[in-house]
Amino acid sequence: MKRIWLLFLLLVGGCDLATNLSSKKETDEIGLITTVSNSNEQIIDYEPLALALATQGDIYNAEAVIPPQCYTKTDGKNNPCWACHTNKTARNLKSDWPLQREYAFSDLGLTNNWDNLFSDHSSITQKISNQGMLDYIREDNYSEFKTAMEKQVNYAGWTPDIDLHAGFDNEGFALDGSWWRSFVYKPFLGTFFPTNGATDDTMIRLPKPFYTDENGQLSKEVYKINLAIVEATMTTGGNANTPTNRKVEPLDETIAHVDLNGDGKLTQGVTTIANLPKFYVGSASRYPVKKNLYPRDVEFLHTVRYVDPDSPNFLSKRIKEVRYSVKNLETDRWSMSRYYDHEEENKEEERLPLFAGNGVSGMRSDIGWKLQGFIEDGKGRLRAQTDQETYYCMGCHGNIGVTADQSFSFPRKVPGEYGWGEFTLAGIPDVPQLGHVLPEIMTYLLRNGGGDEFRNNDEMIERFFVDGHLNEQEVRRASVEGDKDIRHLILPSRERAYALNKSYMALVKQQRFDKGRDPMVSMPKNVHKNIIEISAGLSEEKIFKDGTIFLDWRGTDFDVDESTQKVVLSLIEVQSEGAP
16 A cells, blocks of 8 residues: 555656646756746655655566667668677677577567657657757756765665766866776767767776775775776786787886786886786785676766767766666676576576566676666656666676676776776777777678668768768778767767757656657667567678677777787687678
């Protein structure tokens, strides 16, 4: 009875968005809170955990781990799937490239339940003015969220412990002293391009021993060394015997008591890690360094935002989602192998995905990661995701072949000191994936025939395709040899940014993220509602097994000195004949 009453309160308090508002706020054209006013309207308590608590245990689509993009129509020639589904690489033993060949889903998964893809939201978006949209995305919804979460009691999840609006110093360290550190990375392919609906930034934090010296004193220099070691192990691919040779920010080897650049001396200002040490340094000296694996208790914080064309790197102040992850278990080669064997057994036995935990305190994968997400409620305030909404996050971070220890962003960090700081796209060239020849985004456009998985981004097609053929000369302008950077390829026009923001605002108002959260300027045509033919229709020459998360930074300003270059080019066997 208590649960029914709580749900009633949530529905009453959340549906009439135009009247049930904070006393200090007013609404835009569709009822979302925007600007401060002196209104004396009814005060509604802000409880970020209420909906997740009220719906705890409700899972009605166990195959929400299959994202909308996996239902794309290939038309026998368009393959975006290679970007995620590939041959096993490094510690990721998931060889899932056959998913390019067929929709190997369970009976439940054969129906595309992401209904928002097929919904016309124009009745909502046409009510939103450009100024109303801009006012909305430029509001701060994080501070109120942080304050509300700090008041929670008997709560086992992540409490926001970073003041995002205090910002970061020029080395990426959070100015509030929380030891979070922001880094610069090349966005992953397709959905992660700002032109497809969202901008984002990511921070990393290692546990306290990693920023404490051997005498128990807090030390930023020790922290830099340990972060550099993590960078070297998570960005270079290969195995434990592969030379690392990663460019890093200047480090003091005399503090680390370890020869990082392999010159046989302990010196200051070292900018290369030639080979990985056996252990981390400082108070973390008991933690072994494991190639392509993060240390236990590493944390990531990922904010997903609207697209603001007047903001640096198009990052809005308003946050769509806060995504937090922490690695709770120590993993090694044996545990990784056992996990992938177990996952394959589940698939063969047609067992539906099942995860421990919940949306309130975080959901846990069998491979040692806990994920927790917060998303906008009907008034634009951040709330905990429900169990069902959290399932959406679990597939890509535990069930595909391309990730490195289940992560996307950090393995794509820009090398060296430029890669530490507030997120920016400026100066990042379209470098190739490791083992490839052509630039990465160019390869994606060639293989996919569009700039998003559904080939629904008409703007990118108009910019970079002529009569169905890629204008390679124009795309190469963002390459290492070109006169531009990746902003040339993946940032939207102002008009498209406005349309994408309004589309997502409609999703916020409807509060059916269990039906999808991808903003669409128009309803996509190249997507299946139901899978009738299991075959994806791609011929063998359109199947690619060479996708990887790792990047080849050679020839850029971020590369190690040519005299010490030892990057191994044969880490990944290119098995697709005729692959670009």
